[in-house]
Each structure stands twice: as structure tokens, then as C-alpha cells.
């Protein structure tokens with residue numbers, strides 16, 4: 001592993017240096033590393049002309065098979081899939097409506113969402129022109145609040161599947177929305193793995209599910225996928241794939257190129273066949289290696305945690321909790337100290353005060369040892 005890109009490479013000429021990502025499949029740090037098979041598949045498709053529509057239809061058929069949905073398609077990230085969720089629920093396949101977005105005059109344009117699930121990415125729904133109607137408070141919402149919020153203008157109910165969010169369960173939201181004939185759209189961006197989530201939400205009855213392709217699936221970072229009910233998928237497709245129409249739809253600036261479509265399908269094939277248990281065990285042992293290195297430091301507790309720490313799959317994570325009477329560096333200072341030397345190492349802090357964590361999911365071979373040594377030095381102020 002070399003952390004300096006030579007002058008002979010583009011990165012070297014640009015002067016962009018490598019970093020170590022102990023912060024999970026985080027987009028701003030490059031997401032995940034694509035397996036070599038994915039890179040090869042992308043290179044293979046790069047040297048030829050293909051009909052992009054045919055390619056994404058066939059890719060969508062594969063995605064539909066592995067998710068159990070009526071239809072699927074490759075999108076430009078989960079966030080673009082969310083734009084298409086909103087657009088599909090507002091326009092259907094009406095060409096004049098599709099041509100008018102984000103102006104929603106004459107359309108149902110409200111998307112109901114629990115306040116406890118509001119997040120950075122729900123602006124994707126607004127990009128399509130939808131208005132978010134918030135229900136409940138920080139601790140969640142009630143069934144009665146959801147029922148009262150659904151009206152003549154409701155295009156969809158949005159749900160965000162992140163383990164640390166609370167509120168009405170997905171089952172209950174589906175039940176209430178479907179009783180009123182309103183579709184449920186789900187943001188499940190970072191919920192793969194576990195591999196079972198490929199089919200879980202579709203089988204629960206969610207109408208449109210959005211996933212990231214460039215996080216745990218390890219496809220191209222800018223890919224995602226949208227799957228769901230046939231009529232709504234037709235509507236999403238018309239909003240995205242408008243190459244031959246007079247007006248480009250709202251999804252046109254979020255195009256996906258042939259290399260990315262092929263890369264995502266290859267990544268999904270590998271993901272479906274992967275030995276997820278072995279991978280989980282490797283994450284556990286990388287976490288344990290880091291924990292073992294720092295746990296003897298007086299005044300802190302270090303352990304391997306499996307569950308909710310960050311927005312990820314609840315996979316094994318090295319967690320360090322400083323005692324209340326800890327007199328050394330704060331977790332934020334430790335985090336900053338890890339960035340000073342070459343290569344900079346990114347770790348997470350929170351959600352509780354005095355908590356710091358290293359997620360092993362995006363660490364490359366052998367990096368756990370470098371992280372362990374640098375974390376010890378940062379904690380002890382060296």
C-alpha cells in the first residue's frame with residue numbers, strides 16, 4: 001500500500017493524496033473501493049457503443065430479479081432515485097406533467113414525512129418540486145398524525161430506513177398509506193448489507209425503494225438503484241429517460257453512463273454471491289485489533305461494538321469511550337490529530353459525547369494496524 005501517488009499518475013500531477021477511511025462508506029471520502037472485477041467490467045464497456053436505453057432496461061430486469069420488484073433501474077445514486085420517487089408519484093406517465101416539473105401546478109405534490117426522519121437527503125424530494133409535510137416531533141409521530149396529514153394533495157409518504165431513527169414503524173406507515181391509496185417511498189441508501197434487505201422492503205409492500213450502489217454494494221460511487229411497482233417505475237423511467245422527448249425530464253441531469261450501469265450490475269452479482277459472514281468476521285477482527293491496541297490506556301473503555309453507531313449496517317466497529325474524568329484530549333481533538341500525519345486517517349465521533357469510533361468496512365488490507373498505532377499515539381498525545 002503506497003499513500004503517495006507518483007508524478008506519473010493523474011493524481012500525482014494534480015497533487016491529490018490518499019487518505020485512510022475509518023469513517024465507513026462515506027461519500028465525501030470516496031464511498032467504497034470497487035472490486036477489480038467491477039473496474040474490469042467498466043473498462044470492457046468503455047470501448048464500445050451501446051444503446052443506453054436497452055442497457056438500463058436489461059440491467060433493470062436483473063435488479064428486479066434479485067429484489068423481487070416488478071421493475072428496477074440504475075440511477076445516479078440513491079439521491080437521484082429519491083428525486084425520481086417524488087417525480088413518479090406526482091406525474092405518473094403524463095408527458096405534459098413530466099415536462100413541467102419542478103412546477104407542480106395541477107398535481108398532487110405533498111410528501112408526508114415524520115419529523116424524526118428529516119435528514120440531509122430529503123431535499124431530493126423538493127428538487128423534483130414536492131412539498132414536504134412534516135408530522136410528529138423529534139421522538140416520532142403517531143398513527144393519528146399520519147392519518148390526518150394524508151389528504152387530496154398527498155403524492156406519497158416518505159420513509160427513511162436508518163436504524164437510529166424512531167417513530168412509526170414502516171409496517172404501520174404502509175398500512176395507513178395504502179388504506180388511503182397513497183404510495184410509500186423508501187430511502188434505504190446505506191442498508192446494503194445485509195443482503196436480505198435487497199428483497200425485504202419490496203416484500204413488505206413499499207412501492208418504490210431507493211438504494212445506493214456505491215456504499216456497501218461497492219459499485220461505482222455515483223450509482224444507485226430504484227425498484228418497485230410497475231406503474232410507478234414506468235413513471236420514474238419517463239422522468240429519467242427523456243432523451244428522445246421535446247423536453248428533458250427532471251431526471252435528465254442525473255444520467256448514468258454505460259460504464260457505471262455495467263459496473264453496478266457486476267458489483268451486485270458479486271454482492272449477491274459474497275460470503276457475508278466471512279466479511280463480517282473480518283470486520284470484527286479488524287475492530288478487535290484496533291481495540292486491543294488502545295484498551296490498556298488508563299481512563300477509557302475500548303470495545304468492539306455491533307449495532308447502531310453511525311449510519312451503516314450495524315457492523316462491528318471499534319468504539320472508544322473516554323471516562324467522565326478523562327483529562328487528555330477530547331474526542332474531537334483526537335479526531336483532528338489523526339488527520340495531521342500522512343496519510344490522514346478519518347475516524348468518527350459521537351453520537352454520545354466522549355465517544356470515538358473506527359468503522360473497519362472501508363479500511364483496506366493491513367490499514368487496521370496503521371490506524372491502531374496512530375490512534376494510540378493520538379489518544380496519548382504523542
Ligand SMILES: *Cc1c(COP(=O)(O)O)cnc(C)c1O
Nearest residue numbers: 027077078079121189190212224
Ligand atoms: C448516502 C445516503 C443517501 C445518498 O446516497 P447516494 O447514493 O450518495 O446518492 C441518501 N440517504 C441516506 C440515508 C444516505 O445515507
